[in-house]
Amino acid sequence: MRKLLAVIGLVAMTSACAGLPGSAPTNFYVIKPAVGLTPDAAANNLPEGINVGIGPIQIPGYADRSQIITFDAGSRVTVADFDHWAAPLGDTIKRISSANVAALMGEEKVFPYPADFRPDQRSLQIALEIVDIGQFEDGRAWVNARWHVKRLYDNQVATRGSGSYEEQTTAGNYDSYAEGLSVIFGRLAKDLVASLDKVQFQPATN
Numbered sequence: 654m655r656k657l658l659a660v661i662g663l664v665a666m667t668s669a670c671a672g673l674p675g676s677a678p679t680n681f682y683v684i685k686p687a688v689g690l691t692p693d694a695a696a697n698n699l700p701e702g703i704n705v706g707i708g709p710i711q712i713p714g715y716a717d718r719s720q721i722i723t724f725d726a727g728s729r730v731t732v733a734d735f736d737h738w739a740a741p742l743g744d745t746i747k748r749i750s751s752a753n754v755a756a757l758m759g760e761e762k763v764f765p766y767p768a769d770f771r772p773d774q775r776s777l778q779i780a781l782e783i784v785d786i787g788q789f790e791d792g793r794a795w796v797n798a799r800w801h802v803k804r805l806y807d808n809q810v811a812t813r814g815s816g817s818y819e820e821q822t823t824a825g826n827y828d829s830y831a832e833g834l835s836v837i838f839g840r841l842a843k844d845l846v847a848s849l850d851k852v853q854f855q856p857a858t859n
Contacts, residue, residue, distance in 0.1 A: 681739040682721065682831045686749045687839025690756035698850050702775045705758065705849065706766025706805070707751040711782040712743045721827055723788045736827050742786075746838065750781060753842030772805035774854060779845055786834075792824035794833035798841055802848050811852040816844050 715730060716722060719737040722730050738745065747765065755763035766778050785797040799815035818840050822833035 683739045684834045686752035696758045704776045706778045708766035710747040757846045774806045776805040778803045788830045794822045795819045814848040
């Protein structure tokens with residue numbers, strides 16, 4: 654009898670565990686570089702021989718996780734246990750920002766920062782801070798960002814910028830949310846490139 658009860662209990666526990674939410678499959682999503690970006694007027698106005706490093710990238714602590722987070726109308730954050738970013742969000746933003754800026758300026762002019770090389774007088778760095786990022790319950794995706802551009806040759810900040818960006822997506826649809834962020838980071842890249850045009854360079858020396 655005791656053996657029979659033990660077997661029944663084991664079967665019951667196995668059935669209960671099979672029905673736990675943790676058994677649901679996890680979905681993974683990526684944010685892709687923006688489509689349709691081509692060199693624009695801001696990039697064409699930049700000096701010849703300019704090189705731009707992208708990084709470091711800072712993101713808010715609440716977003717520094719694999720799970721996708723969304724917001725309600727107030728201050729409550731919802732963490733999606735079974736819907737994750739396919740890569741760390743900070744790494745993804747650095748990757749797509751580098752790709753987007755390269756599409757606007759030319760692949761040969763953009764590199765990830767830090768990088769192992771000796772900068773010259775045309776080398777710049779864009780350090781990007783994502784102040785806020787998320788999706789509201791009405792489907793609006795948004796990013797608040799600020800950045801500074803530094804001359805690597807003399808390690809001086811040349812200019813600063815900031816921007817707030819929104820894109821309407823489908824509430825609760827993480828594919829739509831990822832696509833909306835792709836559009837947003839394309840707009841952000843254009844503002845980053847426009848900031849480079851404000852940099853004042855020292856006269857070249859022999």
